[in-house]
Amino acid sequence: MHEMGIVMHLAKTLDELAEEQNIAKIGSVTLQVGEVSGIMTDLFVDAWDYFKVKHPVLTESQLKLExxxxxxxxxxxxxxxxxxxxxxxxxxxxxxxxxxxMGNQCIIKEIEAEENEEGQ
Amino acid sequence: MKVIELHKSVTASNDADAEALRQELKQRGTLLINLMSSPGSGKTTLLSRTIQDLKDELKIAVLEADIESAVDAERIEALGARSIQVHTDGMCHMDAGMTRQGLEAMGLEQIDLAFLENVGNLICPAEYDTGAGKNVMILSVPEGDDKPLKYPLMFQKSDALVITKIDALGYFDFDLEQCRKRALKLNPNIQIFAVSAKTGDGMKKWEDWLKKETSAWKAQ
Incomplete structure (x- = not known):
């Protein structure tokens, strides 16, 4: 349940970023997850797979956890x-x-992104 | 593909929504207080007493986010305060978006002071900014004075700590001074109130603080 909430916020943050920076597609998302952040990575990946298909920018993306x-x-x-x-x-x-x-945070470290073609 | 370095918290979008909501509430002159606690800490009893004592001076509303709070909402409405129940759809906390929806559905016209009864949980609610002007944590005597050690973030994020059920101090090994010290160590600015909503002990200080904060919020 906790994981679902975090994934929802993550997806929203990335959607907003894509719009701001004219990104068409996000290839990968690297997250840094603290050992005591309370996030269970298995559940987190499941929640991500469930959510990403609802966000066109994220559908093909891969989640990398550090x-x-x-x-x-x-x-x-x-x-x-x-x-x-x-x-x-x-x-x-x-x-x-x-x-x-330290160790309770969950940070988006970086993303790999493909921009929209010029003029679009 | 290019790599974009972000180093941004996953909750960054929530933080922005929360700040926008806080500014709107400020313009309206409504102080929203986010109440966080464990289940069974006596939130509803504290609120009922507070509403009874302050209803002639302040227009109060309550947003109930606890999953099993239908009874609570009825108790609050019986006292004449506006109230609404929000379903978190299984989520363990309220975020700024859900808080906004709840407030809009309830209506905030002429409300001076609105309480958000967050989901009973001492962990997740501390991580999400709801857009509230003040965060208040409730800790009841039966829960124990070691809670600051177990849930430090909750104490760090709170502007005030209300220790409830002090009428039961004689029955539990709860050291009020030790608890104060532990809370102040985590957050030197935290205001601490020890109350019993049952006997009324300590309620005046807590209510005076609410009145002071509500007028300060309007004046800013």
Whole structure:
């Protein structure tokens, strides 16, 4: 469900971009997905396949996913560590005073696009 | 084919819609407050009491987005506030487009203060800007004082935190001071109100804040 919402926003963002930049067709979309963004990639790809056929610009496009490592910062000892492995407790000093620095985002890194012919 | 580098959030189009809606609401003089919480946090009870207390001073409307909120909408309307229920079609959050549709269907004429009761969920609603002027998070005593640790984004995005059901403090291991500290650490600007909509304890401060924010919104 969460994935469907994100895909809808992604499709809308790309539709708008295509219009602004005179793009006829998008060949590929590269997304950077954080490890703790809460996005399940299998579901995300399914949702994308379902949605892309409803958007002419996206119909032939391929989705490429890159993972962004999640990193947590410990306020007690000032070190950073891998969130997925250790969770909220700092592995160096066992403190729980930690917060996520990165890894919850979902960013459109780049797209491959074909422009409309001149004059169209 | 050429490569276009974007480095843009997937929700960028929503952010633009939200900003447009916020500006329109400002011109109308309607302050929209996005209420976010877990299910069962006492949102509807808090709203009912707030409406009762403020209805002579402010015109209030409520947009209900929770899936099981038919009962809630009836409770709100019985108090004389305008209300509408929005179906999110299975989505876990409200976005700016859905909020706009809901507000337009409900009608905002002469409304000073509109509440959006977002879907009961502490994760996804924090990621989508609804176009609200203020974001408010509700946390009830039975949920525990560790929620700032589990859902940091929600606390970072909120302008105010309302801790509800403080009449039950004696029955739960909820440390009010600890919770305040944790919330302020994530967001030093967050306004914190501890209330019981049942006994009325703390309600005045919360309502004074709403009145102050509503007139500030109109004045800007």
């Amino acid at each position: 993972t962004i490592k999640a990193v947590t910062y410990c306020e007690a000892c000032g070190k950073t560590y891998e969130t997925v492995r250790f969770g909220r407790t700092c592995p160096y000093c066992q403190s729980g005073e930690t917060y996520l620095v």
